[in-house]
Amino acid sequence: MEENKEQNPETPVIDPEVMPKETAVEKRSPSVPVTIDQLAAEEKRGIAIVETRDAILVTLRKSSLAATSPSDWVLFRDPDGNVTGYLQDRGCDKIAPRWGIDVIPDGDFEKIDEDDGTFGYRIRGHAVSRLTGQSVLDMEGIRYSTDDFVKYKKGVELDTLVKKGARANLDGGCVRELTGFKSVNVQEIQEAWAGTWKKWEMCAKGRGFGSKHERAGVASTTEGTPSEVPIPPCSKCNRPMDFIRAGERDGRTWKAYWKCKDYAWDSKARVSNGHDRFDDDIYREQIAKRQAAAAQANREPGQET
Structure with a gap:
């Protein structure tokens, strides 16, 4: 039947x-x-x-910090030597559910067309934390087609990812406001990471680390390269790569990264010439995970924790 x-x-x-x-x-x-x-x-x-x-x-605050990774943060140092961390959008996405945060857009995306053919998207919204009852209004998220996270994209995929980036930026801004993670003392971050592979030194560095000249991305030699990590070779030419410190210019920021001297980017075709360029925080995480795996493998039987 x-x-x-x-x-x-x-x-x-x-x-x-x-x-x-x-x-x-x-x-x-x-x-x-x-x-x-x-x-x-x-x-x-x-x-x-x-x-x-x-x-x-x-x-809740400590468990939220513990859920983040070094690649989620950018550190800043003031003239008195105080170091604070700024939680990036991807880190905000990890902790938002813990605070019961709902972000509500106020309207659709607004496209920003530049004279040089590049573009951006802006979206506005508001948010509320169902856990604390606090809310924020008149928030804004914006991302551009020149941002690093879409550097190798083009066409419809580029347009879609810039929109998604703008929305993620709106969400991140709301989460930072409602959780107080716009500026967190680095000691508090490290205490939440105690007993793990995560170290604050692995975070990207912004204002206050290095000279203004270096932060502007002009210095592109191994001078000033972090001594706690080995200099990586380019996978194409095997030459030692240069270290570029994190910085900002004209309102746009970038994280510290490694780049081959022969690296080049074709902005029209949106492709590189095959030489390496990658973020320093991701490189450090890979090293830390390899070291942790090696340490575990070298332990004598019965020493496992």
């Missing part, structure tokens, strides 16, 4: 893509005080609630 596939008309079909989410209001008990006056009226219970909330946020 053929199975009856007719659906019960009284049972609504819910598309999983549009299934309504529980909100913080739906989860909150009406008996829990939320204002200062309400907490004060509860005396000892109010103090206990504040202390519990504080402990939850401290734990």
Whole structure:
């Protein structure tokens, strides 16, 4: 007998893509005080609630930092020597679910056409954390066709990826505002990474590291190359590669990277000549993982942790 596939008309079909989410209001008990006056009226219970909330946020912050990797951060050093980290968009994507952050676009993408044929996309929006109840308004995300992450793309793929990058930048900006990860003390980051292969020295470096001349990307020799990592050879010509420090110019930033002296990029064809260029943070992560694997392999039987 053929199975009856007719659906019960009284049972609504819910598309999983549009299934309504529980909100913080739906989860909150009406008996829990939320204002200062309400907490004060509860005396000892109010103090206990504040202390519990504080402990939850401290734990959440530390676990969020632990979920990130060195390649998710750019470090900056002020004139007094204080080092802080800026969480990049991809790192924000890792921690957003922990904070229950929803980002809502305000309208569609706006295309920015430049005279030289390059372009960008801008998108605006707002966001709310269902965990803390905080929200941010009038946020903006923007990315350009000249950014490194689309350097080898062209055509429809390039257009699509720039749009995705702008949206990721909007999401990242909202997450940084709602979590306080725009500027994090490097010691706090390293404490969250304690006992792992992750080290703050592996993060990309921005303002305050090296001279302004070096940060502008002019210095392209092995002078100033990090001593804690070996100089990589180009896979095509086998010559030692140059180290370029992270920096910014005309409002655009780039991470530290390694580049062969013969590397060249054809902006029209959007292809390179085959010589190597890659980010320093990714290179450091690869080295750290290889070292950790080698250390594990060299342990005597019974020494495993």
